[in-house]
Amino acid sequence: MAQEELKMPKMGESVHEATIIRWLKNEGEMVEADETLLEIATDKVDSEVPSTSAGILVKKLFNDGDVVQVGTVIAIISTDGSAPSPSSNGSAKVESPAPAPVAAPVMAAAPVVAAAPAPVATTIQSNGVRFYSPLVRTIASTEGISQGELDTIPGTGAEGRVTKNDILGFVDLKKKGGAPAPMPVAAPVAAPATVSAAPAPTNGQKPSTSLSGDVEIVEMDRMRKLIADHMVMSKHTSPHVTSYVEADVTNLVMWRERIKKSFEKRENEKITYTPIFIEAIAKAIKDFPMINVSVEGTKIIIKKNINIGMATALPSGNLIVPVIKNADRLNLIGITKAVNDLANRARQNKLQPDEIQGGTYTLTNVGSFGNVMGTPIINQPQVAIMAVGAIKKKPAVIETPQGDAIGIRHMMFLSMSYDHRVVDGSLGGSFIRRVADYLEQFDLNREI
Numbered sequence: 328m329a330q331e332e333l334k335m336p337k338m339g340e341s342v343h344e345a346t347i348i349r350w351l352k353n354e355g356e357m358v359e360a361d362e363t364l365l366e367i368a369t370d371k372v373d374s375e376v377p378s379t380s381a382g383i384l385v386k387k388l389f390n391d392g393d394v395v396q397v398g399t400v401i402a403i404i405s406t407d408g409s410a411p412s413p414s415s416n417g418s419a420k421v422e423s424p425a426p427a428p429v430a431a432p433v434m435a436a437a438p439v440v441a442a443a444p445a446p447v448a449t450t451i452q453s454n455g456v457r458f459y460s461p462l463v464r465t466i467a468s469t470e471g472i473s474q475g476e477l478d479t480i481p482g483t484g485a486e487g488r489v490t491k492n493d494i495l496g497f498v499d500l501k502k503k504g505g506a507p508a509p510m511p512v513a514a515p516v517a518a519p520a521t522v523s524a525a526p527a528p529t530n531g532q533k534p535s536t537s538l539s540g541d542v543e544i545v546e547m548d549r550m551r552k553l554i555a556d557h558m559v560m561s562k563h564t565s566p567h568v569t570s571y572v573e574a575d576v577t578n579l580v581m582w583r584e585r586i587k588k589s590f591e592k593r594e595n596e597k598i599t600y601t602p603i604f605i606e607a608i609a610k611a612i613k614d615f616p617m618i619n620v621s622v623e624g625t626k627i628i629i630k631k632n633i634n635i636g637m638a639t640a641l642p643s644g645n646l647i648v649p650v651i652k653n654a655d656r657l658n659l660i661g662i663t664k665a666v667n668d669l670a671n672r673a674r675q676n677k678l679q680p681d682e683i684q685g686g687t688y689t690l691t692n693v694g695s696f697g698n699v700m701g702t703p704i705i706n707q708p709q710v711a712i713m714a715v716g717a718i719k720k721k722p723a724v725i726e727t728p729q730g731d732a733i734g735i736r737h738m739m740f741l742s743m744s745y746d747h748r749v750v751d752g753s754l755g756g757s758f759i760r761r762v763a764d765y766l767e768q769f770d771l772n773r774e775i
Contacts, residue, residue: 331380333364333402335395345369347401349391352384364402368549372647372678382406392469463494464556470498550645561707565746569702570755572741574763576718578771579603580737586775594660602662604690604715605635607765609655612688615758619687620749621708627749636686636706637666639673640695647673648706650686659775694718700740710746713759715739 335345348366352358358378365376378384386403389395467477472494480497482489547555583598590598612619612633619630633655636648649669654662672678688709693701694717701714716739723736741763745755 329407331404331406332400335397335399335401337397344396346394356384369680372680380406466494558704561705565705567744568747569744570759572759572763574766575736576766577737579769582771598663602666605662607762609633610765611761618711618758630687634685634687636689638691639670649673649682700742703744713743
């Protein structure tokens with residue numbers, strides 16, 4: 328019987344394993360070449376794995392929920408259409424390898440969503456409450472480890488963080504009937520006397536939620552859990568400051584209205600405001616490179632590449648952040664094509680893991696929901712994120728050679744949240760003002 332091995336595909340330079348979400352075919356069923364066999368999830372994005380050949384699915388070597396290393400054989404396909412015989416003569420018997428006890432990977436960042444790498448460590452916060460990464464929480468949930476048990480695990484990572492190896496070691500010890508030594512928890516830091524704060528539970532646990540009345544309980548889906556963990560981690564990591572500026576984008580609006588039909592006819596692409604915003608942000612980063620950084624301990628890492636992430640709403644209501652790499656090297660046509668391609672494939676769940684990582688700055692368009700401004704949460708490990716609001720017609724003062732006048736202008740708010748550890752008010756305020764300047768000075772006669 329001619330057989331072919333189906334291997335877990337490579338999904339990016341930094342992706343080494345994936346979790347099988349579910350098989351779409353059963354053993355003994357016919358499959359066509361390029362027909363989807365199973366769905367998988369990495370810590371970046373969900374994907375589909377197609378069959379490499381037509382034939383019969385003879386054997387599934389892993390089950391739903393298993394974590395598999397890239398390059399590992401996950402299924403056997405009979406390419407001559409014959410099924411294996413159950414006889415004992417040794418013909419066509421397939422042994423299932425025992426998968427290594429590794430934990431299900433989780434998605435990092437979404438800002439807003441979705442798609443920055445999630446840390447594999449747990450930080451002990453200054454208020455005594457431990458923050459656990461999505462990876463650690465996933466392992467705990469899978470292995471049935473309670474919150475109380477999780478809090479007792481000693482961390483070997485930096486600043487007492489609990490790593491994947493720590494929790495896996497705890498799992499092994501628990502199965503053997505042992506128990507780890509309890510981890511000392513740092514004493515809470517008292518709030519200044521001048522600050523009024525709501526009392527926190529003294530036992531370090533979250534307050535219980537009242538379920539009285541008419542309620543419906545809905546379990547978070549996988550992506551929502553990852554987004555929630557990533558947003559909480561970001562707030563714990565970075566002291567957020569948000570600056571605002573209002574911009575007159577009348578020239579930009581009039582220019583787009585004038586060229587959008589001819590642009591679509593010529594390029595077979597619709598041009599939205601997003602590529603124009605990304606172009607302005609890339610220019611401003613060139614002017615203020617210290618906004619294009621990340622923080623590692625006490626070190627500031629300056630990123631030479633300008634990779635702009637754009638928050639994209641999915642049909643499920645979740646968000647994901649595909650990244651336009653080297654946005655400063657693309658002209659407006661190139662940025663437009665990249666924006667449309669990534670947004671379309673994001674909504675179809677066809678992004679590759681590498682396409683939602685490596686961002687150095689993020690843009691989110693709250694105006695697409697009719698909002699005029701927002702206070703976005705930083706997409707770690709970046710240090711800043713910009714929200715652009717809805718463009719509204721407003722009466723505004725116009726300076727003319729004949730004096731000031733009142734006119735109808737297209738106005739919008741820009742808001743930027745930034746990490747006050749490394750971005751002070753001067754840099755943050757100057758950067759967002761520079762982006763607004765580029766938008767306000769948009770050339771009404773620009774050719775494209």
